[in-house]
Amino acid sequence: MTLYIHIPFCSSRCGYCTFNSFTNSEELYDDYINALILDISNNSCKEPLNSIFFGGGTPNILGIKFYEKIFSAIWKNFTLNHNCEITAEANPNLITQQWCKQMLDLGINRLSLGVQSFFIDKLSYLEREHGKKDIYYALECVQKAGISNISIDLIYDTPFDNPKRLKEEITLAMQLPITHLSAYSLSIEDDSRLKNRGEKESQTPQHKILVETLNNFGFYPYEVSNFVSKNGKKCKHNLAYWQGMDYIGCGAGAVGKLSKKTLRESNYQDINLNHMLAIRLQATKNLKDYIAHPNKRSIEYLNAQDIQLESLFLGLRSEVGVDISLLDSKALKNLEMLKSHNFVEIRNNKIYALDYFLGDELALRLS
Numbered sequence: 001m002t003l004y005i006h007i008p009f010c011s012s013r014c015g016y017c018t019f020n021s022f023t024n025s026e027e028l029y030d031d032y033i034n035a036l037i038l039d040i041s042n043n044s045c046k047e048p049l050n051s052i053f054f055g056g057g058t059p060n061i062l063g064i065k066f067y068e069k070i071f072s073a074i075w076k077n078f079t080l081n082h083n084c085e086i087t088a089e090a091n092p093n094l095i096t097q098q099w100c101k102q103m104l105d106l107g108i109n110r111l112s113l114g115v116q117s118f119f120i121d122k123l124s125y126l127e128r129e130h131g132k133k134d135i136y137y138a139l140e141c142v143q144k145a146g147i148s149n150i151s152i153d154l155i156y157d158t159p160f161d162n163p164k165r166l167k168e169e170i171t172l173a174m175q176l177p178i179t180h181l182s183a184y185s186l187s188i189e190d191d192s193r194l195k196n197r198g199e200k201e202s203q204t205p206q207h208k209i210l211v212e213t214l215n216n217f218g219f220y221p222y223e224v225s226n227f228v229s230k231n232g233k234k235c236k237h238n239l240a241y242w243q244g245m246d247y248i249g250c251g252a253g254a255v256g257k258l259s260k261k262t263l264r265e266s267n268y269q270d271i272n273l274n275h276m277l278a279i280r281l282q283a284t285k286n287l288k289d290y291i292a293h294p295n296k297r298s299i300e301y302l303n304a305q306d307i308q309l310e311s312l313f314l315g316l317r318s319e320v321g322v323d324i325s326l327l328d329s330k331a332l333k334n335l336e337m338l339k340s341h342n343f344v345e346i347r348n349n350k351i352y353a354l355d356y357f358l359g360d361e362l363a364l365r366l367s
């Protein structure tokens with residue numbers, strides 16, 4: 001089982017971001033953590049955890065006393081597999097060596113740092129708070145604390161990216177002590193400040209250059225935005241999600257998915273699935289509502305067709321692939337065509353996209 005814990009606080013709001021996150025909310029930290037602890041105990045599960053992911057928001061905005069409480073709740077309500085991957089996302093500007101060391105002592109063994117860019121003009125376009133020096137300082141803190149499984153996030157396809165700059169950016173990233181990198185094409189979301197500023201998404205995506213440059217440094221994609229070095233570890237949390245496995249989400253706005261078997265053993269056992277296969281649950285996004293009702297969930301029922309579509313989209317944009325048995329006769333005809341044009345390959349009755357970037361389009365052709 002996989003557990004996601006949402007920390008919905010940031011020190012400032014980045015121009016592109018529409019994640020569920022709030023600034024200037026320090027006075028709510030104590031109440032939020034108390035609510036989160038109730039939420040965690042209400043979602044306890046017999047199946048041992050393979051991964052825990054603290055996402056945000058900015059998890060490193062919270063001091064260690066809050067994590068001591070969160071971990072006590074986790075240990076009380078879950079069993080952790082001996083090789084459970086425990087990731088925290090972090091922002092470079094707030095990180096300290098002491099925080100990293102204390103988190104390591106609590107069990108964190110993977111850190112994902114939101115670098116986004118090394119270039120000051122691009123960072124300022126994205127409305128990030130940190131500069132280049134903060135990135136190096138943050139990495140030094142993480143390393144000195146003894147965390148060795150380190151990933152960074154980059155954003156590309158901004159007006160400040162061209163092939164030369166992107167190659168420079170990746171070259172700088174490759175000098176860091178990392179074995180994993182997530183690179184996201186900038187999406188201009190409704191309600192983001194970039195959108196309100198009238199910014200547009202790039203018409204000349206640079207995914208190909210990104211992949212080629214990373215390949216030259218020995219980093220390979222296992223999903224459209226995720227790359228790992230030869231001796232690095234793929235992110236267990238992400239893989240579980242792409243494989244369509246069940247997961248538990250705790251915290252404001254957190255999403256979880258439970259299928260029949262897990263549902264029966266959970267606190268949601270009274271929910272009647274009838275002919276549905278699974279449910280997707282979401283906690284309320286509003287902080288004060290969440291604090292008042294941490295166990296409240298909105299529920300979406302998923303039928304066989306929903307699950308099939310999700311498997312196609314997640315499988316074709318990643319190395320997970322798609323079971324050929326999911327395809328009907330019309331999709332099987334399209335598959336032949338896609339195979340003959342070298343868009344996909346078939347191994348052991350599974351379909352794999354040859355370019356994850358085309359995953360969504362291929363999924364539409366096979367649905």
Ligand SMILES: C[S@@+](CC[C@H](N)C(=O)[O-])C[C@H]1O[C@@H](n2cnc3c(N)ncnc32)[C@H](O)[C@@H]1O
Pocket residue numbers: 016017018019055056057058059089090091092113114115116153154155184185186187188189
């Ligand atoms: C929750 S944030 C990461 C944690 C941390 N708060 C940070 O920003 O450093 C997850 C990642 O999603 C990516 N992201 C968020 N919004 C995006 C957008 N509109 N377009 C592209 N990438 C985005 C960023 O790379 C970001 O690091």
Ligand code: SF4
Pocket residue numbers: 009010011012013014017018019021056057058091114
């Ligand atoms: S990108 Fe990260 S730091 Fe920026 S607002 Fe979103 S969650 Fe907060």
